Amino acid sequence: MVDKAFRFGVVAAAAEGGAKWLQTARRAEELGYSTLLCPDNLNLPTPTAALAAAAVATTELRVGSFVLASPLRTARAAAWESHSLTVVTGGRFELGIGTGLPTMRRQAEWLGLPYGSGQERLDSIAETIDEVRRLDGDTHTPVMVAAGGPKIRRLAGEKADIVTLAGGVLTPRAEMAGHAEEIRAAAGDRDIELGLNVFVIGEQVPPFIQQFTGADAQTLIEHDSLSMLRGSVDDMAAELERRREELGVSYISVNGAFIEQFAPVVARLSGK
Template sequence: MTDKAFRFGVVSAPQEGGARWLATARRAEELGYSTLLCPDNLNLPTPTAALAAAAAATTELRVGSFVLASPLRTARAAAWEAHSLTTVTDGRFELGLGTGLPTMRQQAEELGLPYGSGQDRLDSISETIDHVRRLDGDAHTPVMVAAGGPKARRLAGKKADIVALAGGALTTREELAGHAREIREAAGDRDVELSLNIWVVGEQVPPWIRGFIGVDAETLIEHDSLAIVRGGVDAMAEELERRREELGVSYFSVNGAFIEEFAPLVERLTGK
């Protein structure tokens, strides 16, 4: 499905102070992860500051937003932050963009910004990409778009460098394969990297993750969910190879709670 080599990111947030965050960044680099990805939420430190600090504490680790929510910034402000990070990290920043969760309506109001319709939020993503391309000049900030719906998939295929398949925890393989086809069709001759986030490694779902995705391990396993990988290293490696073959996904991110458990896969598959 794709000849792109595997690479891996870890999704984490600086919730326990700066020292712990920088230790996470250094550990991610030590374990061979390509990217440290930071979520966007008013209840967390801004990704701009967190990712700049992580990049400064490492030498090769890429950093990225996962993902900047369009309701929380104007398109021009998001592009300003993105280009600034590309500049101060010497090109190690990846801009992730998304339309935001419904729960961010109140957060947008706190900032004095409209939450907007779905189309408004997609338009903001498109405008952000345009602004970034203008600001970058000879540089190039890789842009990831989290694409959950058909309009987002079409936009991502046309404009993004990386597209995160953003289905729910119980979205089937067949459905995600269809989503991937839509993205590739929209991309045409453009070379787009497909990404998928893994919430759980093993057969235990931490309570806070269960609260976020809304299902337990038994349900994930019963539905052959792509939000989980389990078994020994051989079995998990075979599963990721299957996902690359069937879906075209070569870039996998994993929840930071499983940074160590996932590391053997990073060591085995990176660059292959």
């Protein structure tokens, strides 16, 4: 199923402020990452401001949200911000969007916005994409949807340019392959790129990642988790080639904690 060449993103937050954030952006570009991706959370600087700064500090690095949580903005506000980033970055922005974690309910309330039902949040994503397309005109903002459930997989296949497989960290490989097939079926003749976010490089799980995923290293290894890559550079490269063959994933993102550790794999596989 080898289709698209590999490219790589690094997921990081601008939590420590300007100088450190710009250093991260420049380092990601130096190491050959395609994209710097920024999470969306009211406890962090807004990704739109952070990504605009990162784009100014670099020359070719793409920037993207990972992902805008639909409950934290109206659909039209999200589309406006996204199109604006496409304009000010010279076309280097990728809109990543998803329905948001359950923890976003309280954050949405703080903003005076409804969290919404599952269907309402899906409808908001669809409206955001449609509105971005309208605002873009002759430009094009690539849209990435983080797709966990069947409804959003179908929506992503129908409307997104990029779809990140967002099942649970212990989702079996065969089940994830089925999810990828659902997305491709929904896409039909549309050309889409499939992605996968890898939380852990190596066999040590940082405490903040373990808290987020709810799984320690032993559990991830025992379940052959797709959220982990370990072994030598050769081992990791071979595993990613296997995942591309079996799942069709070619856009791999890793947590910023592993930006240096994963760089040799980026150098090995980027563009291949």
